[in-house]
Amino acid sequence: MARIPTAELRRYLLTGQICRRGCLCAFNFPASRPPSRYLSTQPSTSTSVPPTSPLRKQLKEQAKALKQSGAGKKKKKTDNQTVPGWELTVGIEIHAQLNTHHKLFSSATTTTLDSRPNTHVAPFDLAIPGSQPLFQPETLIPAVRAAIALNCNIQPTSRFDRKHYLHWDQPSGYQITQYYHPFAKDGKIVLYERDGIAAEDGGKIEVGIKQVQMEQDTAKTTAQPGEVQWLDFNRVGVPLIEIITLPDIHHPATAAAFVRKVQLLLKSVDACVLGMESGGLRADVNVSVRRAGETKLGTRTEIKNLSSFKAVEDAIIAERDRQIAVLEAGGVVEGETRGWSLGSTETRRLRGKEGEVDYRYMPDPDLGPVVIGNDLVDHLGNSMGALPDKEIDHLINNYGLSPKDALSLMLLDDGARIQYFYDVLDELEERLGPEEGRECGQKHALLAANWCLHELGKLTEETASEPGIAPNIDVRIPSVDLAAILYHLHRKEITAKVAKDLLWNVFRGMVKKGEITETIDMCEWWFKELSEEEYVDIAEKVIEGEEKVLGEFQRYKEGKSKAYPEGKLMFLVGKMMRAGPEQGMDPASAKRVLRQKIEDVLSKGK
Known part of the structure; x- marks a missing residue:
C-alpha cells in the first residue's frame, strides 16, 4: 500500500477533505456496466457525494449538543450516593498483611518490596511432598492487636480450615484459613462525619464486624506478553487477616470511609505496616440492591481486589447502577464475581459466584487448635496506647x-x-x-x-x-x-x-x-517593626490615586453595598507591604492602620 502524504492526512483529519484521485466513489457508474471500464485519474465533477464537515467542527457541535442536553454533565459524588426508589447494601471483606518477620506456617522470612523473586521460600510454601505446616506463634501478636482495635471478642480457641481451589498461585491446591472457628468475632467500628461518610448517614454510623480470621496469602502473578504468567512465591504463606463486615453499609462514600478507617486503625496499632497504596491491604465488596420498602436483600455480586479508596467507591457506584438497570429492564441479577479496573466506568464479569460447597471447607488435619490466653489479650490491650x-x-x-x-x-x-x-x-x-x-x-x-x-x-x-x-x-x-x-x-x-x-x-x-x-x-533577618507614624505615612502614599477603590468603601458606608470590600482592602495592604521595608512591616499592623486611614479619609469627604 502506498504511503499517504502528510498533507493529505492532515486535510482529512482537520477538515474532512478526501483526495478523490483514483477513487471509484468519485464517479457515477451506469448500473449495466462494470466500474472497471471507467477508471480514470481525472477528478470527477459529480455532486453525488455530500460535502463533509470538518472533524473539529463536528466534535465541537457534538460537545455543544451534549452540554445542552445535560447528559454530559458530570455528577458530583454527593449526588451519586443514592438512587431514588432503590436501596443499596454493601458488605466488605478486607485482606491485610500482618506486620511479622516470618510466614504463617513456615520459618521463611516475609518478603519486602525490593526482594528478589522466589528467594523467601520454604519447602511447605511450595507444597513439596513431605513438608508440614508449623504455626508461627509470633504472627498471632499483630493479629490480636488488630482485633482489639476493631472492638472484637477474642476467642479462647480457634482452628484452621482448608479452602480448596485449583489455581497456579496456590501450589498445594488449597488455602489455609479460619472459616468455621475464627480467632475474633462480633466487632464494630464507629464512623464519624470527619471520616468522610455520606451525608445521608448523619453524624455517625456503626458498622458491625462479623469475624476476623487468619489465613495465608497466595503467590504473586505478573502477566507477560504472549499469555505468559510469571509467579513469585515469596508471597505464598505471608500471614493475613481477613476482616468480614455485616451488611450495614448503604452508601458508596461510607464504604470507602470504612476501608480508610480500618487501614488507619491497623497502622496505629502496628498490625499492618503496608496500606492499599503498597499492596498490603486489599478489599472485596459485596453489592446488592433492592427496591425501597422491600425487606429481603437482593442477589449480591462480589467485586474482587480493589486497591484504592477511590476504586472502592467508584466500583460500588458502577455495580449498583448496573444491577438497577438490569432489574428495571425486567432481568435477573446473577450471583457472580466481578472485576474492576482503575479508570473504568463499569464492572466486568470474571466467573460465577462460588459458595461454601464449591470450596469444600474442611478442618486442616495437620494443624492443632490455637489457644489464646486472657493474659496475652490484656497485655496487648493495655500496651497499645x-x-x-x-x-x-x-x-x-x-x-x-x-x-x-x-x-x-x-x-x-x-x-x-x-x-x-x-x-x-x-x-x-x-x-x-x-x-x-x-x-x-x-x-x-x-x-x-x-x-x-x-x-x-x-x-x-x-x-x-x-x-x-x-x-x-x-x-x-x-x-x-x-x-x-x-x-x-x-x-x-x-x-x-x-x-x-x-x-x-x-x-x-x-x-x-x-x-x-x-x-x-x-x-540580619531580625524583624524591626516600623513606628505608627511610619505606617501612616506609607498608608497615605498607597491610597493616593485610588479613588475607584475608595469608592467601594464609600458605597459600603452609605449602605449601597451589603458586603464589606475585604478584597479591596487586602489589595491595598499588598501595595503597602511592597512599598515599605521588607523586614519592618507586619501585615496585621498594616491592615489595621490602612483601615483606620480609609475611615478618616471617608469621614473628611475626600
Whole structure:
C-alpha cells in the first residue's frame, strides 16, 4: 500500500477533505456496466457525494449538543450516593498483611518490596511432598492487636480450615484459613462525619464486624506478553487477616470511609505496616440492591481486589447502577464475581459466584487448635496506647485543631507526622516557658500544626521527584529547628517570609542543626517593626490615586453595598507591604492602620 502524504492526512483529519484521485466513489457508474471500464485519474465533477464537515467542527457541535442536553454533565459524588426508589447494601471483606518477620506456617522470612523473586521460600510454601505446616506463634501478636482495635471478642480457641481451589498461585491446591472457628468475632467500628461518610448517614454510623480470621496469602502473578504468567512465591504463606463486615453499609462514600478507617486503625496499632497504596491491604465488596420498602436483600455480586479508596467507591457506584438497570429492564441479577479496573466506568464479569460447597471447607488435619490466653489479650490491650479516634478528639479539644487537620496529622507519613507534631510542640513550649505558654493559649499549638501540615507539605510536594531527598521529614528538618523558627515567628521577631526561607534552608541542609538563631543574626533577618507614624505615612502614599477603590468603601458606608470590600482592602495592604521595608512591616499592623486611614479619609469627604 502506498504511503499517504502528510498533507493529505492532515486535510482529512482537520477538515474532512478526501483526495478523490483514483477513487471509484468519485464517479457515477451506469448500473449495466462494470466500474472497471471507467477508471480514470481525472477528478470527477459529480455532486453525488455530500460535502463533509470538518472533524473539529463536528466534535465541537457534538460537545455543544451534549452540554445542552445535560447528559454530559458530570455528577458530583454527593449526588451519586443514592438512587431514588432503590436501596443499596454493601458488605466488605478486607485482606491485610500482618506486620511479622516470618510466614504463617513456615520459618521463611516475609518478603519486602525490593526482594528478589522466589528467594523467601520454604519447602511447605511450595507444597513439596513431605513438608508440614508449623504455626508461627509470633504472627498471632499483630493479629490480636488488630482485633482489639476493631472492638472484637477474642476467642479462647480457634482452628484452621482448608479452602480448596485449583489455581497456579496456590501450589498445594488449597488455602489455609479460619472459616468455621475464627480467632475474633462480633466487632464494630464507629464512623464519624470527619471520616468522610455520606451525608445521608448523619453524624455517625456503626458498622458491625462479623469475624476476623487468619489465613495465608497466595503467590504473586505478573502477566507477560504472549499469555505468559510469571509467579513469585515469596508471597505464598505471608500471614493475613481477613476482616468480614455485616451488611450495614448503604452508601458508596461510607464504604470507602470504612476501608480508610480500618487501614488507619491497623497502622496505629502496628498490625499492618503496608496500606492499599503498597499492596498490603486489599478489599472485596459485596453489592446488592433492592427496591425501597422491600425487606429481603437482593442477589449480591462480589467485586474482587480493589486497591484504592477511590476504586472502592467508584466500583460500588458502577455495580449498583448496573444491577438497577438490569432489574428495571425486567432481568435477573446473577450471583457472580466481578472485576474492576482503575479508570473504568463499569464492572466486568470474571466467573460465577462460588459458595461454601464449591470450596469444600474442611478442618486442616495437620494443624492443632490455637489457644489464646486472657493474659496475652490484656497485655496487648493495655500496651497499645491511644487509638485514632481518641487521639483526634484530643487534638480537637485540647489544641483547637479542626477535624480535617487532626485527621490529616494522623494519616500523614503512616502516622509519623503526628509524633513529629508533638515533638515540635514540646520543643516550642519548652522555649516559651510555662508562663508565656499559658498566656498564648492554643495559638502556639495551632501555629505548630499549621506548619507541620501545610508548610512542610509544600516542601515535600516540590521535591517529591528529586533524587537524594530523604522521605522522612524529621530527618530533613529536626523538630528542634522547626520549633526554633516558630518560637521567633510567634514572638514576632522574624517575618513569615523569613521563617519560610529558614525552613527551606534547613530542608536543603544549608543551616546546621541548632543554629537557627545564629543564622538570623548572620543574615540580619531580625524583624524591626516600623513606628505608627511610619505606617501612616506609607498608608497615605498607597491610597493616593485610588479613588475607584475608595469608592467601594464609600458605597459600603452609605449602605449601597451589603458586603464589606475585604478584597479591596487586602489589595491595598499588598501595595503597602511592597512599598515599605521588607523586614519592618507586619501585615496585621498594616491592615489595621490602612483601615483606620480609609475611615478618616471617608469621614473628611475626600
